[in-house]
Amino acid sequence: MTVVKDGSHEPGTAPVDVHDPRLSRFEIVKEGARRDDIEIVTYESQFPMPNSKAERRVVRNIALLFLLSGAGALIFLIAYIWWPWRFELGHTISDYYTAVLGISLAISLFSLGFAILAWAKKLLPHEVSIQDRHDAPSSDDDRLLTGQTMAYMVDELGVQRRPLLKGAIALGLAPLGLVAAAPLIGGLIQNPHKDEEPMMFRTGYNPVPNKGQLVRLTRADGSPIRPEDVSVGGQITVFPGVAGGATNEYADSPTLLIHLRAGDAQMARQATDADPKNQGVMWGNYVAYSKICTHAGCPASLYEQQTNRLLCPCHQSQFLITDNARPIFGPASRRLPALPLTVDEEGFFVASSDYRETVGPDFWERP
Ligand code: FES
Numbered sequence: 001m002t003v004v005k006d007g008s009h010e011p012g013t014a015p016v017d018v019h020d021p022r023l024s025r026f027e028i029v030k031e032g033a034r035r036d037d038i039e040i041v042t043y044e045s046q047f048p049m050p051n052s053k054a055e056r057r058v059v060r061n062i063a064l065l066f067l068l069s070g071a072g073a074l075i076f077l078i079a080y081i082w083w084p085w086r087f088e089l090g091h092t093i094s095d096y097y098t099a100v101l102g103i104s105l106a107i108s109l110f111s112l113g114f115a116i117l118a119w120a121k122k123l124l125p126h127e128v129s130i131q132d133r134h135d136a137p138s139s140d141d142d143r144l145l146t147g148q149t150m151a152y153m154v155d156e157l158g159v160q161r162r163p164l165l166k167g168a169i170a171l172g173l174a175p176l177g178l179v180a181a182a183p184l185i186g187g188l189i190q191n192p193h194k195d196e197e198p199m200m201f202r203t204g205y206n207p208v209p210n211k212g213q214l215v216r217l218t219r220a221d222g223s224p225i226r227p228e229d230v231s232v233g234g235q236i237t238v239f240p241g242v243a244g245g246a247t248n249e250y251a252d253s254p255t256l257l258i259h260l261r262a263g264d265a266q267m268a269r270q271a272t273d274a275d276p277k278n279q280g281v282m283w284g285n286y287v288a289y290s291k292i293c294t295h296a297g298c299p300a301s302l303y304e305q306q307t308n309r310l311l312c313p314c315h316q317s318q319f320l321i322t323d324n325a326r327p328i329f330g331p332a333s334r335r336l337p338a339l340p341l342t343v344d345e346e347g348f349f350v351a352s353s354d355y356r357e358t359v360g361p362d363f364w365e366r367p
Contacts, residue, residue, distance in 0.1 A: 018141055018148075029152045032145030038131040045125045047100040058122045063164050065115035066172030066178055072108030073175035076101055080182050087248050100111070106174055115172070123158060177249065202248035203340060204240030205351035214342070214350040215243030217288070218255060224348035227286060230259040233305045237291065252359050255339050256301060256310065262283070264308055264322050271324040272338060277356050278324060283341035283349070289325045290339065292360040293317060293334035310336070 016023065016031050023031075034042055047055040055226040057203070121338075126192065138146070159166050205215045216224045218241035230236050235258040239246040245253065260268055265285035272278040272287070293300040298314035308321045309328070317330030325336035337359050342352040 011168055012195075018144060022250065024302040025155065028145065028148045032132075032142075032149050034127065034343035035142070035145065036185060037071050038129050040127065040129045047072045048124065053291070055123075059162055059165055062115050062118050063168035063171070065111045065118065068172075069108045069111035069115060070168075070172035070175045072104045072106075073172075073179045076179050077103035077106060077175060077182055079104060080186060085204060089247060105179065113173065117362060119157075124156065128223060133364065146211040184245065202354055204242050204245050204253040205255075206267070206354035210242055212292060214344060215245075216344070217255070217340065217341075217351065218245060220246045225257070226347050227259075227284065227343065230257060230286070232259055232261055232285075235303045236260050237301065238288070239350075252292060254299065255288050256290045256291050256303065257286060257304065257341075258321060259286055260308070260321070267322040268308075268324070271322065271326075275324050278338045281338040281340040285345060286341055286349075287317070288339040288341055288351075289321065289336040290355065290359040292336040293332060294327070294336060294361055295330070300336065339351070 012367075015035070016027070018028055030040070049055075066343040077102045079097070083097050083100060084092070084094045086094060088094055152328070159169070161238045170308050186234035207214050217238035218224050219237060222227045222241065222245070224241060225236065225238060235256055238251050238257045240250055243252070244250065262285060265282070268287055269282050272281050282316055291299045291301055291316065295312065295315060295317050298312050300310050300312035300317065300319065302311035302313060303309075303321075304311065309324065310321055311317070311321075312330065312332065316330050318333070319325040319330050319336050320328045325335060325338065327335065337357045339355055340352040342350055344350045
């Protein structure tokens with residue numbers, strides 16, 4: 001058996017018995033290379049003196065990169081769970097939610113990438129090998145040789161004899177694994193069906209969160225509306241009279257309050273009363289429909305007084321208000337939901353209940 005210490009291939013070397021227990025793992029690896037017609041041109045450690053000052057410095061730098069990766073991942077997780085993310089008017093900390101997630105994840109992934117690159121370039125032995133490829137099934141010996149080669153490569157990574165790197169990898173990669181799982185698990189934490197009145201099925205007009213009080217219809221500035229504020233044939237966009245009712249927090253609640261002419265109101269009442277879901281939704285000659293288009297959610301707000309049609313500017317759907325907001329043109333296929341109206345003891349419009357069906361484009365079929 002001939003094994004050259006510097007690892008170079010010696011032509012003409014006789015095959016060795018790979019089951020010989022006296023062989024070192026590196027000798028088996030070399031034999032595997034020889035049988036595979038691999039010529040190892042160069043194979044030399046970057047640190048001839050093990051545990052030298054230079055090696056320790058490289059190990060420290062790589063460990064630092066792994067720890068930085070773990071710290072970035074931890075910041076991502078903390079921000080993902082606890083950073084305020086809801087939109088708020090004005091300049092608030094929630095403006096930075098996406099930026100913090102992006103920057104922390106970038107730091108984590110870049111640090112991990114640089115750590116792996118530095119490990120490969122600075123710690124692993126320099127090796128240049130040349131192999132002629134050939135076709136053939138692998139023999140038992142070849143499989144043993146491959147297994148030993150892989151085990152040898154793991155040994156050469158030096159994780160076992162570099163406990164600092166071992167710890168840094170564990171600390172760095174564990175949070176990164178959690179980062180991968182966080183968006184999947186996080187999406188399952190908030191159950192949209194958990195309340196008695198699930199948030200997906202209520203708007204700002206729902207009296208339950210308003211301590212059971214009927215919710216007023218208000219302008220964007222929060223002022224309530226009396227019937228005489230809307231002229232005959234006129235219309236006004238209204239919002240729920242609750243705190244933040246005109247903000248994105250109640251983005252599903254904008255409603256069009258319309259004062260119909262007497263003849264039109266009579267037609268509209270017949271149509272709404274014929275619909276079991278919309279019986280009694282009108283108050284006097286007033287009717288209110290959701291502004292969220294049932295096609296794709298745009299604001300349907302172009303009201304044509306002469307024809308009583310409500311037009312959605314996005315894809316030109318038209319809803320006939322005197323026929324219970326039936327879609328008569330365009331891609332929308334569902335009626336606009338009606339908001340049941342009444343007037344409170346002070347003479348202001350209130351919603352006598354929330355919408356009786358979900359507003360906007362539904363995720364299930366609705367007549
Ligand atoms: S969103 Fe209204 S027509 Fe498409």
